[in-house]
Amino acid sequence: MLRSFRTFASPAVPALICMLTAAAAQAQAPAAPPPWKQGISTDQANSTLHPFAPHMTGRSSKDLPLDKLKVPAGFKVEVWAEGVPEARSLALGDKGTVFVSNRLAKNVYAVVDKGGTREVKTLLKGLNSPNGVAFSKGTLYVAERHRITRYDGIEASLDNPPEGKVVIDGLDPQNQPGHFWKFLAMGPDGKLYYNVGAPGNIVMPGYFQGTISRVDPKSAVVETVAQGVRNSVGFDWNPQSKQLWFTEHGRDWLSDDSPSDELNVVKTKGQHFGYPFCHQGDTLDPEFGKNRDCKEFTPPVLKLGAHVAPLGMRFYNGKMFPAQYRNNIFIARHGSWNRATKQGYDVVRVSFDAGGKPKMEPFLTGFLQDEKADPPMWGRPVDVLVMKDGAMLVSDDYNGIIYRISYGKK
Amino acid sequence: MNGTLRDRSAAAFAAALCFFAADAFGADEVPRKAEPCFVCHGLGGNSTIPTNPSLAGHPAQAIAMQLYQFREGNRKDPQMSPMAANLSNKEMNELAEYFSKQKATPSGHKTAPENAAAGPKLAQEFNCVQCHGPRLLGQQHIPRLAGQQHEYLLAQLRRFKAQTRADLDGNMTSAAQALTDRDVEVLADYIAGLSAQ
Numbered sequence: 001m002l003r004s005f006r007t008f009a010s011p012a013v014p015a016l017i018c019m020l021t022a023a024a025a026q027a028q029a030p031a032a033p034p035p036w037k038q039g040i041s042t043d044q045a046n047s048t049l050h051p052f053a054p055h056m057t058g059r060s061s062k063d064l065p066l067d068k069l070k071v072p073a074g075f076k077v078e079v080w081a082e083g084v085p086e087a088r089s090l091a092l093g094d095k096g097t098v099f100v101s102n103r104l105a106k107n108v109y110a111v112v113d114k115g116g117t118r119e120v121k122t123l124l125k126g127l128n129s130p131n132g133v134a135f136s137k138g139t140l141y142v143a144e145r146h147r148i149t150r151y152d153g154i155e156a157s158l159d160n161p162p163e164g165k166v167v168i169d170g171l172d173p174q175n176q177p178g179h180f181w182k183f184l185a186m187g188p189d190g191k192l193y194y195n196v197g198a199p200g201n202i203v204m205p206g207y208f209q210g211t212i213s214r215v216d217p218k219s220a221v222v223e224t225v226a227q228g229v230r231n232s233v234g235f236d237w238n239p240q241s242k243q244l245w246f247t248e249h250g251r252d253w254l255s256d257d258s259p260s261d262e263l264n265v266v267k268t269k270g271q272h273f274g275y276p277f278c279h280q281g282d283t284l285d286p287e288f289g290k291n292r293d294c295k296e297f298t299p300p301v302l303k304l305g306a307h308v309a310p311l312g313m314r315f316y317n318g319k320m321f322p323a324q325y326r327n328n329i330f331i332a333r334h335g336s337w338n339r340a341t342k343q344g345y346d347v348v349r350v351s352f353d354a355g356g357k358p359k360m361e362p363f364l365t366g367f368l369q370d371e372k373a374d375p376p377m378w379g380r381p382v383d384v385l386v387m388k389d390g391a392m393l394v395s396d397d398y399n400g401i402i403y404r405i406s407y408g409k410k
Numbered sequence: 411m412n413g414t415l416r417d418r419s420a421a422a423f424a425a426a427l428c429f430f431a432a433d434a435f436g437a438d439e440v441p442r443k444a445e446p447c448f449v450c451h452g453l454g455g456n457s458t459i460p461t462n463p464s465l466a467g468h469p470a471q472a473i474a475m476q477l478y479q480f481r482e483g484n485r486k487d488p489q490m491s492p493m494a495a496n497l498s499n500k501e502m503n504e505l506a507e508y509f510s511k512q513k514a515t516p517s518g519h520k521t522a523p524e525n526a527a528a529g530p531k532l533a534q535e536f537n538c539v540q541c542h543g544p545r546l547l548g549q550q551h552i553p554r555l556a557g558q559q560h561e562y563l564l565a566q567l568r569r570f571k572a573q574t575r576a577d578l579d580g581n582m583t584s585a586a587q588a589l590t591d592r593d594v595e596v597l598a599d600y601i602a603g604l605s606a607q
Contacts, residue, residue: 037537050541053551053578055471056478057499057506085499104578106482177580375550 039202039287040253051337052375056105058085058400064378068366071405074322077364080393080404081111081118087395087402089183089312090385091133091140095155098385099123099140100395100402103131103181108142110158111402123161124151131233132184132194141217143184143194146172148215167192168215168222176209179231183312188242191216197231202251202276202285210275212246212266226264228272228297234312234383239327243267247310247331248300250279252338259283261310262300263331263350263358271298302358307336308344312383312395320390321407324351330363332381332394342368342376347384347394364394364405443501444508450489454512460561467514467606472553473506475578485576514606519560521603529600532593537585538601546601551578557606563598 040047061079071077081098087109089101100109108124124130124142132143140154142164148171149164171194172180179197187193191214198210205211212226212235225244226232235246244266250259259279274281274297276288281299284292304310313331328351335345347364367379380398387393391406444455447465451457455465465473479485480494481502497505521529533539533546541552548554555563569575570586571594577583589597 048540048544051579053471053475055474056578057474057502059503060500083499 054086054397070366077405081402085400086397088382089133090383091135093135093155099133101133129181131181134184134186136186143182145180167217168220183233195232226266228275230275236314247313256339257306260303263302264300307339309334314384318386318390330384334380342371345377455509456515463562465509466512468554469548470506470510471551474502475551477502479576517557519602525596525599555601556604560602567594
């Protein structure tokens with residue numbers, strides 16, 4: 001039963017929603033709230049807020065208000081590829097192949113630039129929530145819900161990919177509810193970094209849940225890099241300091257304006273970032289924060305806004321954008337659902353002054369049409385990727401489209 | 411099986427043209443791919459078969475989502491799975507668009523008075539309205555329930571409760587866990603009798 005249940009019910013749309021095992025366990029207790037309302041405040045008991053699901057069959061760019069998209073002066077945004085249903089995380093191959101993941105669907109796509117047109121190939125099928133993709137030294141790594149696999153020499157066999165070899169299995173021994181999908185990136189130390197989210201909106205995580213961990217692909221030895229991380233679906237390393245920076249989603253159902261989602265940096269292995277005790281570095285959780293102190297935990301570098309759902313982030317290391325963009329961080333904000341007045345649904349730029357103080361400003365906007373409407377947006381950015389020529393790709397899972405942002409005449 | 415369905419659909423479609431005339435479909439042209447759907451889901455997607463759902467008047471995204479679930483093998487049905495197996499995303503979107511624009515007609519179901527009284531409270535208590543909307547007409551990827559075929563509603567709720575019905579995000583499966591068998595009966599009887607508009 002459990003096995004077949006996992007097969008059909010595994011993907012969860014929103015952060016807090018589907019604590020299925022918890023649901024089954026709670027079914028006997030009539031007073032228990034349904035899992036997706038877990039942690040809801042009394043003020044919001046009659047809220048009609050709900051998460052949004054992507055168009056799993058994709059939408060044609062011809063049917064979308066692309067003219068609403070805005071980028072700063074001198075930049076240009078265009079559709080780079082479409083027909084990539086539920087396009088999520090992006091990874092770039094040595095030969096220019098762009099690998100695109102799914103979360104609710106089961107595929108990994110390979111998008112090949114054919115000099116002006118893009119060919120979308122369904123590279124891998126039948127995977128279990130393959131949200132994480134990373135490329136390093138000829139190998140594509142894929143993080144599914146329960147394991148990480150490797151596909152060696154993948155760019156030479158896009159039409160006939162090899163069977164994946166397991167790097168590590170057993171990452172989801174209990175079929176965890178909540179945030180089970182994984183982001184994946186190859187660190188400068190040659191280790192694969194991935195998140196294991198918290199098994200619900202606001203719950204006590206198990207010992208390796210609510211973490212960012214790394215695994216050595218040679219030995220399969222795992223280490224915890226960061227703890228107290230509710231869910232991170234985007235991270236990258238500062239090109240100069242080599243420190244790990246990551247985005248983190250704050251809890252839902254506290255209020256419209258609190259807590260903020262976070263941009264964090266790991267300075268020491270094993271640092272604790274607060275969840276479920278302390279949110280946004282300064283706000284104790286009404287339940288789990290009793291008898292705790294936010295000083296125990298590492299605060300964020302920057303607050304990214306309440307419920308904006310920051311996902312992919314990358315340091316800009318290309319040469320196409322003006323010099324002041326170098327080493328800035330670009331963050332895709334997938335957008336708020338757990339908020340009466342919506343915000344996010346954009347890509348923001350984070351730059352730093354001489355003293356290292358961060359500043360956030362809009363970079364790609366226009367997906368948010370009406371902050372009070374349902375749905376409020378026509379597209380949702382998930383990940384950003386810097387290409388070899390310095391242009392930036394942005395994935396949109398709501399429509400299955402990938403956009404390209406360029407600067408100057410290119 | 412496909413051949414048989416196609417033959418039957420052609421007959422059904424011919425019948426549709428004869429006695430429905432143009433106004434049943436409005437100004438919309440009936441996509442050829444929609445014709446076979448009429449056999450089981452009724453003319454214009456208004457089912458007259460108790461076990462089969464109506465498609466008319468659902469949000470387009472909800473229809474495309476279910477077609478997708480059948481094609482991907484997440485949701486399985488001996489009749490529907492082969493029908494969806496070879497549809498492209500574009501075809502699914504076109505079918506969804508067409509059926510979403512068809513006027514939903516009343517199912518003719520008569521709700522028992524005691525269930526008409528108890529239903530609204532249950533729909534609130536068990537969060538039906540949270541996703542399906544205050545009048546259960548559906549929104550975005552969430553289907554219309556109001557005025558749907560009674561037996562179909564009953565069967566789906568039972569399957570969600572038994573954790574055997576495909577569910578994109580687990581929401582319906584988890585929502586159904588809280589229902590007693592009696593709640594399922596009351597809700598299905600209440601919802602089937604609601605106005606589909």
